[in-house]
Amino acid sequence: MKLNFAIVALALAVPTASLAQDSLAVSNGGYPNTFSSGSADVSPFTQQSKRFNDWSVSIGAGVPLLQSADLTSIKNGNGKNLFGYSAYVSIDKAITHAFGIKLQYDRGETKQGWFNTKDSAPSGMPYQEVAARTQYDAISLLGDINFSNLLRRVDNHSPYRWALHGYAGIGTLAYRAYQKGANNKQALMTEVKPFKFNSLFGQVGTGLKFKVNNRIDLEGRVMYVITGDDEFDGGGAQYSAVNQREENTSDNFFNATLGASLKLGKHGSHLMWHDPLQEIYYKLDVLANRKQDVDLCKRGDLDKDAICDDWDRQLDTPAGARVDGAGVALDADLDGVIDLYDKCVTVPGPAENNGCPIVKDNHQTATVVEQELKDVYFNFNKATIRPESNDRLDQAAKIIKENGGNYLLTGHTDIKGSPAYNLKLSQERAAAVVAALENRGVSLNSLKSRGVGSAEAKFPATASDEERLADRKVTVRFIENSSEWEAMKKKDYEEAPVKKSIKKSSGKRK
Structure with missing residues (x-):
């Protein structure tokens, strides 16, 4: 042993x-590693x-x-x-x-x-x-x-x-x-x-x-x-x-x-x-007691932003602008407009609007869309949209998609004809325009329709056809109140049920 x-x-x-x-x-x-001293x-x-x-x-x-x-x-x-x-x-x-x-x-x-x-x-x-x-x-x-x-x-x-x-x-x-x-x-x-x-x-x-x-x-x-x-x-x-x-x-x-x-x-x-x-402690004591003049800013500070030009990455900072450690003017919302000139520091926006976001006026959008829909045409006494109206519908759909919002499309007719017929025709035509816009990419939850027939017609039946044309239109209104929007139906009429023909078969006596 x-x-x-x-x-x-x-x-x-x-x-x-x-x-x-x-x-x-x-x-x-x-x-x-843990055991090394390097x-x-x-x-x-x-x-x-x-x-x-x-x-x-x-x-x-x-x-x-x-x-x-x-x-x-x-x-x-x-x-x-x-x-x-x-x-x-x-x-x-x-x-x-x-x-x-x-x-x-x-x-x-x-x-x-x-x-x-x-x-x-x-x-x-x-x-x-x-x-x-x-x-x-x-x-x-x-x-x-x-x-x-x-x-x-x-x-x-x-x-x-x-x-x-x-x-x-x-x-x-x-x-x-x-x-x-x-x-x-x-x-x-x-x-x-x-x-x-x-x-x-x-x-x-x-x-x-x-x-x-x-x-x-x-x-x-x-x-x-x-x-x-x-x-x-x-x-x-x-x-x-x-x-x-x-x-x-x-x-x-x-x-x-x-x-x-x-x-x-x-x-x-x-x-x-x-x-x-x-x-280590000896070296710390030596450093603590050492007196040495150090020139920390040899090149000066030309833009007076408190960052020496030796390590200033932006030598022409505007006077009064806040800067980071590298001397670059701060842009808190990263919209390209420095905080000195940005009137909306925390919200990004374009320079042309002083760094603030552009607020969209959906009421104005409704007016522009209504102007586009002014030249939408239908077949006689029908709710079928004519092909020559496609360009107008394309433009109206583009405007709605770019600006967003909820819109009510209302169909109107002139005074001629019975009120019941005019009401149904206006309802169907307004719904047809909504369907055409949705087929062009507009959100299904952004448009609703209704018809008022000749209730708001301005010209009498004796007026000329050209004058009564102003009463045959689709108007557009922006609905801002969400509660009001939720209370509306997608369309204000029920489609008539389709009747199926029944073929009678001949019975045989037993």
Whole structure:
């Protein structure tokens, strides 16, 4: 199990470290996704587009102190504290300004027990006549969290020289543990090879970095190493007398080191010392405090519409006209007449009527239609319209369709003839004109008819035929009131039913 974890961790470290990008990484040429820090104007990430160094090499040395074991380095007032040595070297990669990874190699030696293995065992104290030392080599993969960048206030303008880091990771630990007893002879008690099942270990800790310059950092670090092994302290086999003194099943130690980091790359600053939010606020402060005279209107404003001629799309706007952001005079109803000259700003209308719609006089329309129908002729004593009247009917229908409205057509006759006959003839002729106009495209709901016969005739029966011709006509009236129009019938007479002839069949007697 330990071997599998170590191999997987190292396998993931290599591609991650080689493909990691700095804080300016963007998408692959398309629109940026949630995790990119670019804008819509993006380009593929390359080494040339980087602004910060993100690689470094770290070295350091220190003192390991076995703390949780059957044989410890710290005596707590009972005996001497035994100090070993340790050293490390690591290759560091910054993924973002707040996170990175380290591939680290450690070498060292811990000293534990009741005396130094270089000295002779004390006599007369059997329980204390045991000492040990452990030489170890370790390879581990560590995650590096920059707490200062995560927790730093953006309004903190003090020099950014100190940074608190946190580390955690796993790796493989190989060691040789020696023990010295009352016979003053050292013996190899336990040996663990690297990349074995029982060589997996973990470590966690914190470090405080100081930025000397753009190339060198100093760091004090304290790591807590969890070996996961009860034999690391040199006590011998797991169930030996020494390893039965404490119930601990993992020998753990502190490793306090002092080291330095050399930051690699051609850029002036390292990614781990960069705080994007602080940079943004700093730039905002600079812009806010900058005093600069800007000439916004070099070409002036010739038409005095408050829009500089540099971006004015209408340089001859009339005085007093309201304009949009491009300097174009406003035309709210889009009728081609600017609001300055438009007397009906919200209603479109032609320029010849000052931008107002032309109101149609349907009463005048009725008069014009009546003039056209004046020369409509019928067959003698019939309601059949003669062919020579078609042009007049065409023109009358065109006028009605162009102007709209509801119209009542009234048929008239002269005084000659019986009143009943004249009434029926006038009704049929008025209805015939309505039908002819509707056949030419006039709406079926726009025309109605009636007949008054000779009731309104002006000339007596003794008048000449030419004089009585003025009484034989169709008049047109525009009906403005909708209620009045709805109360009228389509025509004011009922057509006589058609009588069907019935053929009598001869019956046969049975």
